[in-house]
Amino acid sequence: MEKKDLRRLTLPELRDLITDRGLPEYRYRQIARWLYDKGVESLARMTDLSLSLREELGSEFEIRGLTIEEERISRIDGTRKFLFRLSDGEAVESVLMPAERRMTLCLSTQVGCTLDCIFCQTGRMGFRRNLExxxxxxxxxxxxxxxxxxxxxxxxxxxxxxxxxxNLPALVTACRTMMDPLALNLSGNRITVSTAGVLSGIRRLADTGLGVRLALSLNATTEEVRARLMPKAARTPLRELLAAARGYAERYGSRVTIEYVLLRRINDTEEDARRLGRMLRGGPFKINIIPYNPGAGTGLDAPDRERVDTFARRVWPQAPVVTVRWSMGPDISAACGQLHTTRATG
Ligand code: SF4
Structure with a gap:
């Protein structure tokens, strides 16, 4: 009989597994800590469990982690990109970005993507599957x-x-695990979910009560430009998206980040800057301007530094928080919009 992966159980399922066997609940807490906080890959390493319990669980379960197939380190800024091979041969990438006093880990939720934004290498892969x-x-x-x-x-x-x-159900389950004090004990304000603009998803995420932060990838100030850049996501009008983002911010009392990938001669004009400022004026938003990272075959150009600064200065008087985020790890294709994987063959 093939053994099941203990980490495929949600934490409530793990608790039920333990208590249904008549074991005390503290055994559940011990196992959860080993699985997540200590990240062990074998039941044998759970040394505060009795040998008989380890053997009992080991007859049915094993622990399978994701395999890091490749780790690349940026010479520019120390960013690390990880390629994880999944059990069915598919792969995803994650990026760890160091800064002076913090670490930011950028995670994937799907292999590929259905949305096909023209500036994004993941979109060019097409959609392969949701992550569990x-x-x-x-x-x-x-x-x-x-x-x-x-x-x-x-x-x-x-x-x-x-x-x-x-991939909202899997995202929510994963966030609940990460936020659980027995697992990674992260608070919601340290987790940001970035969407290209899935209106129903924003509302459903708000209703989960998770309290994670929201980022909205806007990238345009007119419907026409958004339709050109993000043809599928642009089916929802900008006005409705911003109303949903405002509703999310009001519900959780935190600003929604508006991301704006700046592309030369497409969305970087003086009029774009003023429109962006007007659209967001007085709202519970902060604006993150992300200079485009060139990707193979897109035919799109990055703005130069002066153009970026000018754009940010034009937006700033109307919006309370405007930042420019120069993406990290461009030399290892770890920057925004550059993630891309292929399936293992054989
Ligand atoms: S930018 Fe995000 S939503 Fe758009 S194609 Fe890439 S991964 Fe998908």
Missing amino acids: PHEIVGQILPLWTRIRDLRLRTNLVFMGMGEPLH
């Missing part, structure tokens, strides 16, 4: 003890491969 909750959490676990021991503030951002709100 254990595959989302599994991108953190091999790195978790390294990160935790640095004692830096750790932020998780769902800005990797895929549209997180198209």
Whole structure:
């Protein structure tokens, strides 16, 4: 009989497994800590469980982690990109970005993406499949003890491969695990979900009560330009998207980040800057301008630094918080919009 993967169980399912066997609940807490906080890959390493319990569980379960097939380190800024091979041969990438006092881990939720934004290499892969909750959490676990021991503030951002709100049930289950005090004990304000604009998903995410932060990838100030850049996501009008983002911010009392990938001669004019400022004026937003990272075959150009600064200065008087985020790891294709994988053959 093939053994089941213990990490495929949600934490409530794990608790039921233990208590249904008549075992005390503290056994559940011990196992959850070994699985997530300590990230062990074998029942044998759960040394505070009795040998008989380890053998009993081991006859039915094993622990399978994701395999890091490749780790690349940027010479420019120390960003690390990880390629995780999944059990069916598919693969996803995650990116760990160091800063002076914090670590940011950018996670994937899908293999590929249905949305096909023209500036994004993941979109060009097409959609392969959704990740399961254990595959989302599994991108953190091999790195978790390294990160935790640095004692830096750790932020998780769902800005990797895929549209997180198209895989909402798995995303929510994964977030609940990450936020559980027995697992990674992360608070909602350290997790950001970035969407290209899935209206129903924004509302459903709000209704989960998770309280994670929201980022909306807007990238345009007119319907025409948004339709050109994000043809599928642009089916929802800008006005409705911003209303949903405002509703989310009001519900959780935190600003929604508006992301704006700046592309030369497409959305970087003086009029764009003023329109963007007007659209967001007085709202519960902060604006993150992301200079485009060139990707193979897109035919799109990056703006130069002066153009970026000018654009930000034009937006700023009307919006309370405007930042420019120069993407990290461009030399290892780890920057925004550059993630891309292929399936293993054979
Ligand atoms: S930018 Fe995000 S939503 Fe758009 S294609 Fe890429 S991964 Fe999908």
